[in-house]
Amino acid sequence: MAGVRLEHVYKKYPGSDKPTVIDVNLDIKDKEFLVLVGPSGCGKSTTLRMIAGLEEISEGQLYIGDKLVNDVAPKDRDIAMVFQSYALYPHMNVFQNMAFGLKLRKVPKDEIDKQVKEAARILDIEHLLERKPKALSGGQRQRVALGRAIVRNPQVFLMDEPLSNLDAKLRGQMRSEITKLAKRLETTVIYVTHDQIEAMTMGDRIVVMKDGYIQQAASPDQLYNHPLNLFVAGFMGSPTMNFIHGKLNEEAGEIRFKTDGLNVVIPAGKAQALKDKNYIGKEVILGVRPEDIHEEPVFLEASPNSIFSASIDVTENLGHEMLLYLKGVGSENVIGRVDGRSNAQEGQNVKLAIDMNKVHVFDKESELNVFEN
Amino acid sequence: MMIEKPSLQLHIERILGRTLELVAVPTSLWREWTQSSVAGIDSMSPSGVVMHQSDDAWYLLWKQGTEQSTLMKLESSSLSSQEQQWIELVLMLEHGEQLEQNILTASEEQEAQRVGSWILSSIHERDWKVEIPEHIPWNKQLLGMITPFLLVTEHIHREGPRYQLLKKLVDSYFDGHTFLIPLSEQEWLILVPLALTTADLEDDVDNGESQEELLTSYCLGLHELLTAEWIGESHMTVDYSFIGQKGIPATVAHMRETIFLGRTFHLTEHIHLPWELHIEHLAYSIPDHVRAEYLKRIVKKTEVFHDAETLATLEMYFQQNCSVSETAKRLYIHRNTLLYRLDKIKQETGLDIRSFSDALLIKLVLLLYKVAHSQ
Numbered sequence: 001m002a003g004v005r006l007e008h009v010y011k012k013y014p015g016s017d018k019p020t021v022i023d024v025n026l027d028i029k030d031k032e033f034l035v036l037v038g039p040s041g042c043g044k045s046t047t048l049r050m051i052a053g054l055e056e057i058s059e060g061q062l063y064i065g066d067k068l069v070n071d072v073a074p075k076d077r078d079i080a081m082v083f084q085s086y087a088l089y090p091h092m093n094v095f096q097n098m099a100f101g102l103k104l105r106k107v108p109k110d111e112i113d114k115q116v117k118e119a120a121r122i123l124d125i126e127h128l129l130e131r132k133p134k135a136l137s138g139g140q141r142q143r144v145a146l147g148r149a150i151v152r153n154p155q156v157f158l159m160d161e162p163l164s165n166l167d168a169k170l171r172g173q174m175r176s177e178i179t180k181l182a183k184r185l186e187t188t189v190i191y192v193t194h195d196q197i198e199a200m201t202m203g204d205r206i207v208v209m210k211d212g213y214i215q216q217a218a219s220p221d222q223l224y225n226h227p228l229n230l231f232v233a234g235f236m237g238s239p240t241m242n243f244i245h246g247k248l249n250e251e252a253g254e255i256r257f258k259t260d261g262l263n264v265v266i267p268a269g270k271a272q273a274l275k276d277k278n279y280i281g282k283e284v285i286l287g288v289r290p291e292d293i294h295e296e297p298v299f300l301e302a303s304p305n306s307i308f309s310a311s312i313d314v315t316e317n318l319g320h321e322m323l324l325y326l327k328g329v330g331s332e333n334v335i336g337r338v339d340g341r342s343n344a345q346e347g348q349n350v351k352l353a354i355d356m357n358k359v360h361v362f363d364k365e366s367e368l369n370v371f372e373n
Numbered sequence: 374m375m376i377e378k379p380s381l382q383l384h385i386e387r388i389l390g391r392t393l394e395l396v397a398v399p400t401s402l403w404r405e406w407t408q409s410s411v412a413g414i415d416s417m418s419p420s421g422v423v424m425h426q427s428d429d430a431w432y433l434l435w436k437q438g439t440e441q442s443t444l445m446k447l448e449s450s451s452l453s454s455q456e457q458q459w460i461e462l463v464l465m466l467e468h469g470e471q472l473e474q475n476i477l478t479a480s481e482e483q484e485a486q487r488v489g490s491w492i493l494s495s496i497h498e499r500d501w502k503v504e505i506p507e508h509i510p511w512n513k514q515l516l517g518m519i520t521p522f523l524l525v526t527e528h529i530h531r532e533g534p535r536y537q538l539l540k541k542l543v544d545s546y547f548d549g550h551t552f553l554i555p556l557s558e559q560e561w562l563i564l565v566p567l568a569l570t571t572a573d574l575e576d577d578v579d580n581g582e583s584q585e586e587l588l589t590s591y592c593l594g595l596h597e598l599l600t601a602e603w604i605g606e607s608h609m610t611v612d613y614s615f616i617g618q619k620g621i622p623a624t625v626a627h628m629r630e631t632i633f634l635g636r637t638f639h640l641t642e643h644i645h646l647p648w649e650l651h652i653e654h655l656a657y658s659i660p661d662h663v664r665a666e667y668l669k670r671i672v673k674k675t676e677v678f679h680d681a682e683t684l685a686t687l688e689m690y691f692q693q694n695c696s697v698s699e700t701a702k703r704l705y706i707h708r709n710t711l712l713y714r715l716d717k718i719k720q721e722t723g724l725d726i727r728s729f730s731d732a733l734l735i736k737l738v739l740l741l742y743k744v745a746h747s748q
Contacts, residue, residue, distance in 0.1 A: 039705030040689060054605045074605045081601060087593035089546065091570065104545060104602060133590070134582060194703060235705060 002065035002078075002155040002188060004028040004051060009060035011046050011212075019058065020046050022212040033182050033189045035203030037196060038235070042209040045160055048192045052158050053077050064155060080154040084161040086145035088133040094120075095129040098147045119150040122181065139170045146178070150185065157182070157189045163198065175201055196236050200224070208232050225358075230367035233287050233360060239323060239337070242293075243362070244286045244330045248279050254305075257286050257361075259330040265305035267356050273371055274361060284370070287360035290323065293336035294353050295344065303353040310334065312348050324350075381467065382434060385445070385460065389452075393445040395434065403433065403442045422464040423457075425449065430457065432464055482536040482555075484510035489554045492562070492621055501623035511552060515617030518567035519552075522592065523628035524599070526559045527606040539599075546598055562625060563595075567614050584613070585648045596644055608632050610645045630654075637747045638740065656740035664741050671734055677721045678742050686714050690726065691736060697727075 005028070011021035021043040028034045036044040049055040051062060053074035062070055069077055088097050095116055102112045120126045123143045133141055142162060149157060162178070163171045179202050182189045193199055199206045200220045207217040208231070216228045220236075227233035233241045246259030248266070255271035257264050266274065274280060294300070300307055310326035313333065317340060324336040324344055336352060344350060361370045386393055406424055424431045424444075430452075431444045449457070491509045495501075505512040540553045543563055552564040570591065592611040599607055610631045612624055627647070635645025638653045659667070677683055686704065693699040701711040715726055724731040724738075 040703045041685060052605075054600065074600070075602055083597070085593060085597075087590070087597040089594040089598070090587065090590035091548075100545075100598075101602065104542070194705075 003030040003032070004156055004188065004190065005061075005063040006047075006051070007061040007063075009047070009050065009062060010058045011043070011050060011055060012058045018212070020212050021050070024060070024214055026207065026214070026217065028188060028190060030188055031186050033179065033191065033202060033204045035199040035206045036190065036192045036209060037194065037199040037206055038209035038215075040194060041211075043212040044192045044194075044207075044209050047209070048158055048160055048190060051156075051190060052079060052081055078155040080149035080152045080157055082145050082149050082157070082159045082162045084164045086142050086162065086165070088141055088144055088148075090133055093130050093132050094125065094136070094144050094147075097133070097144055098151050101148065101152055115151045115153075116147070119147040122150065122184065123147050138166050139174060142166065142174060146181070150181075155188065157187055159189065159191045161193055162191075163193075171198075178202065197238065200236065206236075208235055226369075226372050227287075227360065228369055228372050230285065230287070230362045230369075233362070233369065237289060239290050239335045241360075242288045242290065242332070242334045244288065244332060244334065245283065245364075246286060246330060247283050248274060248281065248361075250275075250280050255280065257284070259286075261310065261329045262308045264308065264354060264356060266359075266361075270356075270359075270361070270371060277370055279361070279363075279370060283364050285362040285364055285367075287362055287369075288334075288354055289358065290335045290337035292355040292358045293324075293334070293338070294355065295324075295336070295338050295342060295350060299355075300351060300353045303356070306354040306356045307351055308354070309349060309351055312344055312346050312350060315344055315346050326350075326352075382445075385434075385463070389447075389456070393434075393447075396431075396444050396446065398442055398444060403444070423461050432460060434464070481540075485536070485552070485554045488552075489556050489562070492554065492625055493556060495622035496626055501626065502619060503622060504618055505621065512618070515552065515564065515621070517617060518614045519564045519617040520567055520570060520588070520591075520611065520614045521621075521624050521628060522563040522565065522595065522609060522611050523625065523632060524561040524563060525608040525632055526561070527608075542598060542602060543595070546595055556625070562621075564617060564621075585646070588613070589644075589646055592644055592646070606643070608636060608643050608645065610635070610647065612647060638743055652736075653740060656737065657744055659741070659744075664744065668738065668741055671724075672722055672738055677718060678738065683714065683718060684739070686711065687718075687726070687735065687739060690715075691732075691739075695726075695732060 004026070006024050006026045009021060009024040010019050012019040024043075024047060026034075036047060038044050046055060050057050051064075053069070053072065057070050061068055064077055064079070074081075089100065092100065098116045098119060099112045102115060107115075116129075117126065120129055123146060125140060125143050125147065128136065128140060128144075133144070136144065142165075145162070159178075163174050166174060175198060178189075178191075191198075191202060200223075203220060205217060205219055206223050208215045208223065210231050216223060216232045218226070223232060223236050227236065230243065234243070244257075244259055244262065246257050246262065249256050249258060255266040255274055257266060294303075308329060310328040312324050313327045314325040316323040316325075320340045322338050322340050322342045322344060324338060324342075326334040326336060338344065360372075362368065363370060382393060382395070422433045428449055430447050430449045432447065434443045434445045447460075452460075487510055488505075491505070495503050505515060536553065536555065539561065540551075543551050543553055547565050547569045549566070549569045551566070551569070552562075554562040554564065556562055570587075588611045592609055596607065596609045599609075610628045612628050612631070615624055631647045631650060632645050634650045634653045634657060635642055637657070638650070639645070672678070686700070689703050690697075690700045693703060697711055697715075698708060701708045704711070706714075718735075719725045722735075724735050726732045726735050
């Protein structure tokens with residue numbers, strides 16, 4: 001197994017005004033599960049394809065292990081790829097599909113047999129080895145595609161949205177299976193997805209990309225709780241973080257965030273940081289995760305400085321939790337996530353409180369998180 | 374029996390009583406020297422192991438098949454003719470089997486090149502239905518039904534694909550003899566006898582899988598194989614089976630058109646299928662003046678279609694089968710932002726993408742703009 005290092009990597013297509021990937025620097029550790037995530041067109045797939053050798057690197061260096069591989073052909077990079085389409089060879093059965101790459105490399109027959117059966121056992125597809133792809137379900141096909149990659153015993157696995165073609169239930173199941181598999185094989189995985197849930201649940205580290213730039217590379221926990229900017233804050237989490245536009249003022253020794261329908265006190269530690277960075281008197285964006293909005297009386301009693309009133313526009317009861325779509329705070333809709341047993345009803349006016357220790361403040365111009373930069 | 378490289382070198386050095394001068398060259402370069410007449414090379418021995426250049430002779434010391442071939446240099450005048458023949462014989466025995474295979478492949482490649490040249494000249498003459506003449510190789514072997522694939526490579530790493538390697542991959546994939554025909558350095562025609570796929574085809578049609586679906590699977594699989602096992606990026610198409618003797622130029626022209634349309638209209642795709650490009654084909658066949666007049670008539674303001682954000686939004690909207698929520702999710706924008714963008718398009722063009730007939734018109738407009746852009 002090996003790590004992968006990208007140093008100042010750029011990709012610019014002929015005839016396009018702007019590079020698709022801009023100054024990407026990444027040091028992917030051996031055995032790390034790294035997820036590249038971002039909206040369509042952010043450059044995540046292009047980055048993966050450059051690592052695979054399917055796209056030329058316009059500028060910068062790419063190392064697999066300690067070897068510079070900019071000019072090394074895909075077949076000589078010791079990588080295995082699994083794509084969204086997971087195209088299997090239609091006329092070969094599952095065994096032949098998995099064995100084909102080894103056969104081409106003239107691996108002895110008994111060794112091929114051993115490796116294919118071992119991969120099939122890991123993927124729980126031993127009973128399918130004689131079947132042709134057309135007789136397999138989507139999930140089974142995806143396992144065969146994974147098996148084909150596993151038997152090559154590569155230094156690095158590259159996966160480009162491998163679960164996109166599966167239905168939601170199967171996707172959830174395969175998600176955990178791929179994660180378990182990566183741990184078991186102790187291999188380096190670079191995984192591309194547009195789905196933030198996949199990213200959060202699978203990655204040891206997540207790289208969030210937008211417009212060709214890396215926005216932040218960090219652990220799921222770090223990304224969720226300490227986003228560097230507005231984009232990352234909004235991208236990670238569902239429902240997304242609430243962004244409330246307002247102004248910071250100092251009143252009677254307290255720093256308050258004010259907007260229509262909201263007047264809350266910023267806790268001392270955070271307030272000091274805002275003072276130090278000269279944000280008092282300025283327009284900012286307050287970031288509040290839906291789960292940091294509370295309706296429990298105990299919380300309201302303990303947080304008199306962050307109580308606000310709002311009217312419930314819509315409720316969505318998901319059983320274990322209820323989403324409240326609130327009106328009356330600033331100009332935006334605010335979403336609160338409360339206990340599924342809540343009595344909240346549409347049209348009702350409610351009193352809620354924000355856990356101010358968990359809020360973020362973003363600069364209105366640069367959109368950077370004031371507390372993290 | 375195969376002798377280890379250092380041992381072979383040692384034996385020759387001991388017999389000749391001197392240290393050999395060795396040089397490593399890319400195997401591809403040696404193969405080029407052996408297969409064609411290259412300026413500066415006086416002659417290549419029929420055995421393929423000795424190359425004469427001025428007063429020197431270069432002997433292929435270590436067998437081909439690896440990235441590098443090792444050659445030893447000897448001054449011709451320093452060896453008797455008998456010594457030279459002995460060394461050549463030893464090396465011929467060493468490389469025998471492989472050289473024989475190379476010679477066979479070289480002659481097959483030359484035949485393939487002749488067929489390729491004939492196809493290109495027939496296309497140039499617009500002689501679509503011409504039969505393969507007697508003097509062109511393989512005219513007897515291509516009498517039956519064959520399934521055609523066209524491969525356009527974009528080899529970004531070092532040398533381009535070698536005939537031998539590509540042929541091996543394609544033959545292995547179909548598990549039988551196929552016909553690989555180079556049309557240019559980057560374009561390869563692959564003709565697969567129907568027998569290699571027929572059993573599955575009949576079986577699958579019976580099972581409700583259409584011929585198109587099965588051909589698509591073959592094409593996807595082959596593309597995947599070439600991507601993973603070869604040198605990377607390529608574009609590929611497949612067409613319906615036909616009688617090889619008769620319609621090769623027409624089929625090649627049709628497949629070239631398919632790849633051209635696919636690359637024009639679907640920039641990020643690598644597999645281009647004729648049965649998925651009907652509307653693109655139609656859009657491309659509209660004469661320039663009719664297209665310009667049509668666009669003028671249905672689009673009030675054209676600027677909106679030059680805006681990158683609008684184009685990306687529309688492309689994604691159609692890709693997601695006109696689903697507002699999926700499009701918003703994929704673009705990572707709020708649903709309301711997407712609705713705002715769609716309203717803006719409506720205001721500026723007079724076309725509401727949420728109505729089927731207007732969506733159809735917008736799709737057509739996008740296609741027509743792509744045609745204009747490609748020209």
